[in-house]
Amino acid sequence: DRKAADTELAHLALHDSLTGLANRVLFRDRLSHALAADQRSHRGLAVLILDLDDFKTVNDGLGHHAGDELLRLVGGRIQGCIRPGDTAARLGGDEFGILLESNSRPASTRAVAERIYEAIRAPAEIGGRKVSVAASIGIALAPRHGDTPSTLMRYADLAMYAAKSQSGARIMTFTADMERALDERIRLRTDLAAAAAAGDQLVLEYQPIVDLRSRSMVGLEALLRWDHPELGRIPPDRFIPLAEETGLILPIGAEVLRSACVQAAAWNQDGEAGALTVSVNLSARQLEDPSLIQTISDALEVTALPPELLTLEVTESILMKNIGDAITVLKRAKDLGIRVAIDDFGTGYSSLSQLGRLPVDIVKIDKAFVDRLSAASDDTDLAGVIVQLGAVLRLETVAEGIEDEYQLANLRGLHCDLGQGYLFARPMPPEDVSALLDGANGPVVLEPVVQET
Helix, strand or coil: CHHHHHHHHHHHHHECCCCCCECHHHHHHHHHHHHHHHHHHCCCEEEEEEEECCHHHHHHHHCHHHHHHHHHHHHHHHHCCCCCCCEEEEEECCEEEEEEECCCCHHHHHHHHHHHHHHHHCCEEECCEEECCCEEEEEEEECCCCCCHHHHHHHHHHHHHHHHHCCCCCEEECCHHHHHHHHHHHHHHHHHHHHHHHCCCEEEEEEEEEECCCCEEEEEEEEEEEEECCCEEECHHHHHHHHHHHCCHHHHHHHHHHHHHHHHHHHCCCCCCCCCEEEEECCHHHHCCCCHHHHHHHHHHHHCCCHHHEEEEEEHHHHHHCHHHHHHHHHHHHHCCCEEEEEEECCCCCCHHHHHHCCCCEEEECHHHHHCCCCCCCCCHHHHHHHHHHHHCCCEEEECCCCCHHHHHHHHHCCCCEECCCCCCCCECHHHHHHHHCCCCCCCECCCCCCCC
């Protein structure tokens, strides 16, 4: 009995109790032995790191019991895709490791990875509901990418995160560029925290929103910019995801909201140019923040900005990620008197029935559909459908990224209400907006900018 108990304890020490696969300790040990053997055989080996996509959604939506059932299922499917001499391990959470011995050819390794990916994404019955989950897989090869367990696991992990961050790239093999990107990412995370504390590097620019019939400015969209003291201007698509990951988006977002409301209240003080709205973008993390409504209410109260002059913009993909909670939060926001816009419409996953449920006032047509209105394509179908949909649901439509007169003429022909883009004005600092408004005896009319050829 004591020997049986010792055997069981030894097994538990080296295996994951939930899936029965090897754990991190055993995986590293087998990888270390495989690398030592490979120094003699020179057959090579591969390490795969796999992470499930949106596992938290299953865990939160169906409960932890369903999450555990899914992890066991995934573990079994991985085991079924590899050879008896290879090792599958659960490294922790929803992350798995696979060791492919005597396998250094990139093509054969990728074939195994694709087989695993397809096996995992096959629908399954979990918690009484049909569930389909995808995964991101990173690959590192020995000796090409390293000859120690730590190096190979780190590089496979980097490749996995690269696959996760790139839309449509579910499987990636490590490259040196990934390590450089990680070093840059770590630096930017540190610098972003310092920038948020300093308060002078993160600035707002404003892009006018115009009435497409009169070409008069009716509002402005506040856009966050980062002027790094050494690297220059850093695009939002590089630093906003970092702000989301670190949680810095909450204090940064609150300051953006307050600053935009302060600026809009100042511009509307004399009322000579007519009432000007200000639009502020909300991130996924902000939409999940329990204190969001209080933050908005405080900004309106402190600045005395009429709530109907504030518009919150939320992308379609964020809304669809957790539509029930999003509807609840946006309804509370609208109770304050503000307006809500669904941004980048047409690029997400909403259906007509879902759009009818959303408490929104404005639909913003994504630039990709506006681009199709150029002289080269003359494709008005998708933009036209969105405009018609907005009319049926009594929503205002705003076209994004208008760049030429041909697009403008098509949008006017489709009866789109408003628009913004380089044809009228690029995003500009607040003092430039103030200069436009100074001395205005009515709405500011923005003539199209002559495009360089």
